[in-house]
Amino acid sequence: MKNGPLFLLGLLVTIAISFVGVVIGSHAQLGNLVPFYDDAEGQAFPQRPSGIAARGQLVYGDLGCASCHTQQVRRPDFGSDQARGWGDRQSVARDYIHQSRPQLGASRLGPDLKNFGARNPVVASELDILNLLFSGSARHPAYPFLFETRKVAGEVSAGSFLPAGKTLQSGFELVATERGRSLAAYLLSLTSGYDYPESKPVVLSKKVEGVK
Amino acid sequence: MTTASTHAASAEVTPIDRQARGPLLLLLVLGVLWLVPSGIFALLASVQLHSPQFLTDCAWLTHGRLEALQETAFLYGWAANVGLAIALWVLARLGGYPLRALNWTVAGAIFWNLGLVGGLVGIATGDMTTFSFFQLPRYVQPLMVLAYAAMAISGVLAWSGRRTDSTFAAHWYAVAALFLFPWMFLATEVVLIWLPVRGTVQAIAAGWYAQGVWTLWLAPLALAGCYYIIPKVSGRVLSSYESAPLGFWCLLSVGAWTGGRHLIGGPVPAWIATMAVVTSALMLFHYLVVALNFRGVASAPGTGATFIRFGVSAYLLVGLLEVLTSFRAVALHTQFTFIATAQTQLGYYGAISMMFFGAVYYLVPRLAGRAWSSAGLVAGHRGLVMLGVVGSVAGLALAGFTQGAGLLQATVSQGSIFEGMRLPLLLNTCAQATLLVANLLLVVNLIRTIATCCTTVDAAAGLFRPAMNLEAPAL
Numbered sequence: 001m002k003n004g005p006l007f008l009l010g011l012l013v014t015i016a017i018s019f020v021g022v023v024i025g026s027h028a029q030l031g032n033l034v035p036f037y038d039d040a041e042g043q044a045f046p047q048r049p050s051g052i053a054a055r056g057q058l059v060y061g062d063l064g065c066a067s068c069h070t071q072q073v074r075r076p077d078f079g080s081d082q083a084r085g086w087g088d089r090q091s092v093a094r095d096y097i098h099q100s101r102p103q104l105g106a107s108r109l110g111p112d113l114k115n116f117g118a119r120n121p122v123v124a125s126e127l128d129i130l131n132l133l134f135s136g137s138a139r140h141p142a143y144p145f146l147f148e149t150r151k152v153a154g155e156v157s158a159g160s161f162l163p164a165g166k167t168l169q170s171g172f173e174l175v176a177t178e179r180g181r182s183l184a185a186y187l188l189s190l191t192s193g194y195d196y197p198e199s200k201p202v203v204l205s206k207k208v209e210g211v212k
Numbered sequence: 213m214t215t216a217s218t219h220a221a222s223a224e225v226t227p228i229d230r231q232a233r234g235p236l237l238l239l240l241v242l243g244v245l246w247l248v249p250s251g252i253f254a255l256l257a258s259v260q261l262h263s264p265q266f267l268t269d270c271a272w273l274t275h276g277r278l279e280a281l282q283e284t285a286f287l288y289g290w291a292a293n294v295g296l297a298i299a300l301w302v303l304a305r306l307g308g309y310p311l312r313a314l315n316w317t318v319a320g321a322i323f324w325n326l327g328l329v330g331g332l333v334g335i336a337t338g339d340m341t342t343f344s345f346f347q348l349p350r351y352v353q354p355l356m357v358l359a360y361a362a363m364a365i366s367g368v369l370a371w372s373g374r375r376t377d378s379t380f381a382a383h384w385y386a387v388a389a390l391f392l393f394p395w396m397f398l399a400t401e402v403v404l405i406w407l408p409v410r411g412t413v414q415a416i417a418a419g420w421y422a423q424g425v426w427t428l429w430l431a432p433l434a435l436a437g438c439y440y441i442i443p444k445v446s447g448r449v450l451s452s453y454e455s456a457p458l459g460f461w462c463l464l465s466v467g468a469w470t471g472g473r474h475l476i477g478g479p480v481p482a483w484i485a486t487m488a489v490v491t492s493a494l495m496l497f498h499y500l501v502v503a504l505n506f507r508g509v510a511s512a513p514g515t516g517a518t519f520i521r522f523g524v525s526a527y528l529l530v531g532l533l534e535v536l537t538s539f540r541a542v543a544l545h546t547q548f549t550f551i552a553t554a555q556t557q558l559g560y561y562g563a564i565s566m567m568f569f570g571a572v573y574y575l576v577p578r579l580a581g582r583a584w585s586s587a588g589l590v591a592g593h594r595g596l597v598m599l600g601v602v603g604s605v606a607g608l609a610l611a612g613f614t615q616g617a618g619l620l621q622a623t624v625s626q627g628s629i630f631e632g633m634r635l636p637l638l639l640n641t642c643a644q645a646t647l648l649v650a651n652l653l654l655v656v657n658l659i660r661t662i663a664t665c666c667t668t669v670d671a672a673a674g675l676f677r678p679a680m681n682l683e684a685p686a687l
Binding site: 093 | 269278279338342344371392415416419420479487540548549550626
C-alpha cells in the first residue's frame with residue numbers, strides 16, 4: 001500500500017462495488033415496477049394517494065412517526081403480523097411505488113400502520129385518529145400542536161370535535177389544523193387490500209420468500 | 213503503572229504536536245461539546261419511551277425529531293469532529309512532518325459545525341430527510357461535504373508527503389475514513405435527495421449509507437487511533453500484524469454489504485437479506501484480525517488503554533451480534549425491537565465512542581503539552597461513562613427481549629408489552645443521565661486543561677515533569 005494513487009483507487013473501487021451491488025442492483029430490479037392492471041376490476045393498483053394523503057405523508061415524515069411505527073407487514077408465517085390484524089398479506093415493493101418517501105420504519109414500539117386504513121376487524125375512524133392525536137393515551141403522545149381552538153364564526157365547522165373530558169368556552173370550537181387533517185387522511189389512506197400476484201400469502205407447496 | 217496515557221512527558225511532545233495544537237484542540241473541544249446537546253436529546257427521548265406524554269406539547273420535541281436530533285448531534289458533532297482530530301494527528305505523527313494546510317482544517321471545522329447547527333435547527337422545525345443516520349436537511353448537505361473535504365485535505369497531504377515510504381495500519385484506516393466519507397455521502401445524496409430512487413429502493417440505499425457510516429467511516433477512524441496508540445501504551449509491537457492488511461480490506465470491501473440485515477422479511481428483494489447473512493459472517497474475519505492485533509491492550513496500563521480495552525471488547529461483541537441477528541430465525545425475535553437499539557448503542561457508544569475517549573485521553577496531554585488538569589475528573593468520567601454504557605445497553609436489551617417475545621405472540625397486547633418494558637426503559641433513562649453527567653465532567657476537565665495550557669504555553673511543555681500523585685489510576 002505504498003503506492004498512494006493505487007491505494008485510493010482501491011478504496012474507491014471497494015465502495016463503488018458495494019454501492020453498485022446493493023443500491024444500483026436493487027434499483028435495476030425494482031426501479032421499473034409499474035402498477036398492476038387488473039382486467040376484472042378495470043383499474044390499476046396501487047392507486048395514487050389523494051393530494052391530502054400525500055401531504056399527510058410529509059407530516060408523518062417530519063414528525064418522525066417512523067421512529068415508533070413500521071409500515072411493513074411481514075408474511076403470515078414470519079411473526080404475528082397477520083394474527084394482530086395488521087394485514088393479511090406481506091407488504092411488497094409494488095405497494096410503495098407511488099410514495100415519494102416510503103416510511104418503512106425500524107421500530108415497533110407502536111403497531112404497524114401499513115394497512116391502517118383497512119384494519120381487520122375494526123377500521124379506526126377519522127374521529128378516533130383525531131382524538132388520539134389530540135389527547136394521546138397511556139402509550140401514545142398527544143400532539144396538541146396539530147389542533148387549534150378558534151372562535152365559531154357563523155356555524156360550527158364540520159370538522160370540529162370535542163374529546164372526552166375536554167371543555168371549551170362557549171362560542172369556541174376545536175378543529176384539526178390542515179396538518180392534522182392531512183395526517184389523519186394519510187393514515188386512513190394506508191391500505192394494502194389488493195393482492196398482487198407476487199404478494200399472495202404463502203402456499204405451502206410453493207414457498208415464496210421476499211419479493212420476486 | 214506508567215505515565216503513558218494521561219501524562220505527556222516533555223520529550224513526548226514533538227514539534228508536530230505543538231504545531232497542530234490549535235486546530236486539533238479546536239476539533240476535540242467542539243466534538244466533546246457536542247456530547248452535551250446530544251446527551252440532553254438522548255435523555256429526553258429516553259424519558260419519552262416510558263412516559264409518552266413527556267414534553268410533546270411542541271412539535272420540535274416529538275420523539276421522532278428528538279431521536280433525529282440526538283443521532284445527528286452524536287454522529288456529525290461528537291464522532292465526526294473527534295474522529296477527524298484523531299485521524300489528522302495520527303497521520304501527522306506517522307508522516308513525520310508537521311501538518312500542512314491547517315487553515316483549511318480550521319475553516320472546514322467552523323463550517324462543518326455551523327452547518328450542523330443549521331441542520332439541527334432544520335430537523336427541529338421538520339426538515340429532516342427521515343432516513344436514519346442521514347437526517348441532515350438537504351440544504352446543509354452540500355456544505356457538510358465541502359467542509360469535510362476541507363478538513364480532510366491536511367490529512368491526505370500528510371499521508372502523501374510522508375517521510376518514509378512504507379505505511380502502517382493506522383495510515384490505511386485514517387486515509388480510508390477521510391477519503392471515503394465524502395464519496396459515500398454524495399452517492400447517497402444523489403440517490404435519495406437529488407434523483408430519488410423509487411419506493412423501497414430508498415430504504416435499501418439508506419441502509420447502505422447507515423452501514424457505511426459504521427464500516428467505512430467511524431470504525432476506520434476509531435481503529436486508526438487504536439492501531440497507533442495501542443503499541444505505544446502497551447510498549448509492545450502489535451501481535452499478528454501481518455494479517456492487518458487482510459483485516460483492513462475485509463472491512464472495506466465486505467462491510468457495506470451487511471446493511472440489509474435490518475430489512476429481513478421486508479418489501480425488498482430476498483437477496484438483500486441473504487447477502488447480509490453471508491457478508492456478516494465474512495466480517496468475522498475482520499473482527500478476528502482486530503482481536504489478534506489488539507491483544508496487547510489487555511494488559512496495558514493507563515486511562516487511555518482502559519477506554520480502548522472497553523471499546524475494542526465492545527467492537528468485537530458487536531461483530532458477533534451482527535452475525536447472530538442477521539439470521540432470519542433470530543431476526544424474527546429481534547427485528548423492530550429495542551434489541552436493535554441496544555446494538556446500536558453498544559456499537560456507537562460502547563465501541564466507537566470508548567475508543568475515541570481513549571484516544572482523547574492520550575492525545576490531549578500531547579497536544580496541550582501538559583497533563584489533564586484533574587485526575588479526579590478523569591476517574592469520574594471513566595467510571596460514570598462505563599456505568600452509563602453498560603446500563604443503557606442492558607436496559608435496552610432487556611426491554612428488547614420483553615418486546616420481542618411479546619410481539620411474537622398475537623395474544624399479548626401492545627399495552628402489556630409496553631408495561632413490561634417500563635422498568636428496563638427506566639434503567640436506560642438513568643443510564644442516559646449518567647452518561648450526560650459523565651460527559652459534563654469531561655467537558656470541564658478538557659476546558660480547564662486547555663485553559664491552563666494556553667496561559668503557560670510552551671514553558672509548560674518544556675518544564676513539565678509528570679508527577680505521580682496526579683496520575684489517574686488505571687482501573
